[in-house]
Amino acid sequence: MMAGYDSVVIGGGxxxxAAAYTLHKRGYRVLVIESTNRVGGVIQTITTPEGYILDCGPNTxxxxxxxLWQELIDLGLRERITPAAPCSKRRFILINGTPVEIPTSPVGLITTRLLSWRGKLRVLAEPFINRGSTDPxxxxxxxxxxxxGAEATAHLLDPFVAGVYAGxxxxxxxAAVFPSLWEAAQRSGSIVRGMLSKPKPKTQVSEPKMRSRTFTFRGGLAEWPRALAQALGAGNVWTERRVVKLQPRDSWWExxxxxxxxxxxxxxxxLIIATPAFTAADLIExxxxxxxxxxxxxxxxxxxVVHLGFRRDQISQELSGFGVLAPSSEQRQFLGILWTSSIFPHVAPHDHVLTTTLSGGAIRPELAERSDETLIEAAIRDHHQLLGIRGQPIFTHVTRWRTAIAQYTFGHRERIATLVQLEQRLPTIQFAGSYRDGVGVPKTWASGVQAGERIAAALAAHGTTAVSTETASG
Structure with missing residues (x-):
């Protein structure tokens, strides 16, 4: 006799x-299988004896x-949500070794030191540039x-791609990374004109509109996956267990x-496969x-990821903002430095400062493979040179992600289309993860929710009711 489930979810990120919880709320019996000793995937939080709260993957x-907000409320996390400090709206890009604030208004674009007057005029000319290539x-x-223009691309777009995609x-x-912008340019021959003329979707029910907010939780982002696992029930989330084979058997999966x-x-x-793409590939070969x-x-x-902790009296200039990104033209050994305790003051002890330095990425992957000592030394040097921090940190911590962020390279849309063809042929197997529809945490969560909804629809189409405590023989 073998235990029977409505859905097995492979991957506890x-x-x-999110996929499992979507089905769980509908009354289906779901099992999550995670190969490591914890849930959350790249969402990992460590609280140190010194009192630092380190998010070792995503920070916000x-x-x-x-x-998403309603789910957090349902999970009992409402009182745990900690909004980002107002100063975190200020974000900086390194130009000629100096952090320069990113403009957030038309006036700011005109006055910014990030672009020359020629570069600014070239950005403003975008609506008048011919459509050009239609190659997705x-x-x-x-x-x-x-x-x-080349200048705005190098000074603004390049560090943004490095900061979000490490790409x-x-x-x-x-078309894969910026689908709405690409479609706007194809539709109207201009990003600006296309976005202004974008047709509004015709829906029967209007979804509530909310202002986007940036936040974490009091104990770090890992509170969220832990709350999801708790809601599913300990017996329905297995860790340190690896799926080694999948086999279709009539209307069941073995x-x-x-x-x-x-x-x-x-x-x-x-089945819902919510592992990194390369692991999913092995499972469905x-x-x-x-x-x-x-x-x-x-x-x-x-x-x-290098976390550094300093005493506040080591800081010669206020770190008021989200952090600084480095364009590849600056030839720095980091992608970005987040001013973590400026975003969320509670993550560092009183009168201390916490920063997060990110290095590596697709352009210089070898930097992520350096020794901990080398990574820490490089981060300290950049802090001294760029941020005016004096002396040595009183706290250091290194986390290494060898497969951190999926890259939406040429042919990505065709690869996802191939995956969708399998899902359409076999609706009882679906895929979710950061390699679909965006790498950010909210989009990865949404990918899981959508996979759960597709499975719920497939089960309903077959007249399947929840198996509850049922078992089935093989």
Whole structure:
């Protein structure tokens, strides 16, 4: 006899947990299987004996999605939400070794030191530039150079792509990374004209509009995946268990796990694979080789995260803002430095400052592979040179993610289309993760929710009711 589930979710990151919770709320019996010893994936929080709260992966969530906010309330996290400090709206880009604030208004664009007058005029000329290439795999660098000019692309777009994707603008697909901007340019021949003329979707029910807000939780972002796991129930979230084989059996899926006492087999009416793309590829190789090949073609960029703690009296200038990004033209050894305790003062002890330095990425992946000592030394040197910080940190911590962020390179949309074809052919298997529809935490969460909704629809189409405590024989 083998335990029967309505759905088995492989992967306990935010996408997998969101998918499982979506089904759980509908009364389906769901099991989450996670290969590591904790849930959350790249969302990882450490509280140190010194009193620092370190988010070792994503540091913030920024969203105006009413569904996400409602889920946090349902999970009992409302009182744990900690909004970002007002000063965090200020963001900086390194130009000639000096952090320069990013403009947030037309007047700011005119007066900013980030661009020359020639560069500013070139940005303002965007609505009058011919449509140009219609290739959806035009690189991000080529698309924006054509639309807003080489200077704005190098000084504004390049560090943004580094900060969000840890990516190389020369290798990322515009239509995959910036679909709405690419579609706007195709629709109207201009990003500005296209966005202004964008047709409003015709929906029967209008979704509530919310202002986007940036936040964390009192104990760090990991409170969210832990709350999801708790809501699912300890018996429905298995950690340190690895799925080694998937096999379709009539209207069921057979799931073989490398269990504590050897291989163990479960059966489920449906599957959600919410692992990184390369792991998903191995799992479905025997099911669909084309989809496996498409998943295997999605690369990931490595990122090293260095946390430094200083006494406040070591800071010669106020760090008032979110942080500073470094364009690749600056030839610095970091992608960005977040002024973490300026965003969230509670993450550092009283009279102390916490920063987060990110290095590596798709352009210089070798930087993420350096020794901890080398990474820390480089981060300290940059703090001294750029931020006016004196002396040595009183606290250091290094986290290394060798497969940190999915890269939406040329052919990405076709790879996802191949995956969708499998989902349409076999509706009881769905995929979720940061390699679909955006790498940010809210979009990864939404990917999981949508996978759960598609599975719920597939189960309903087959007249399936929740198995509850049912078991089924193989």
């Amino acid at each position: 935010i996408a997998g947990l 969530v920024g969203t105006g999605d009413a569904r 795999d035009e690189s991000v660098a080529a698309f924006f150079t054509r639309r807003i 190389d603008p020369q290798r990322l697909s515009t 799931v073989t796990i490398d269990g504590v006492n050897g291989p163990e087999t479960l059966i489920s009416r449906s 025997s099911v669909d080789q084309r989809a496996a090949g498409a998943l295997r073609g999605i690369p990931y960029a490595p990122v090293a």
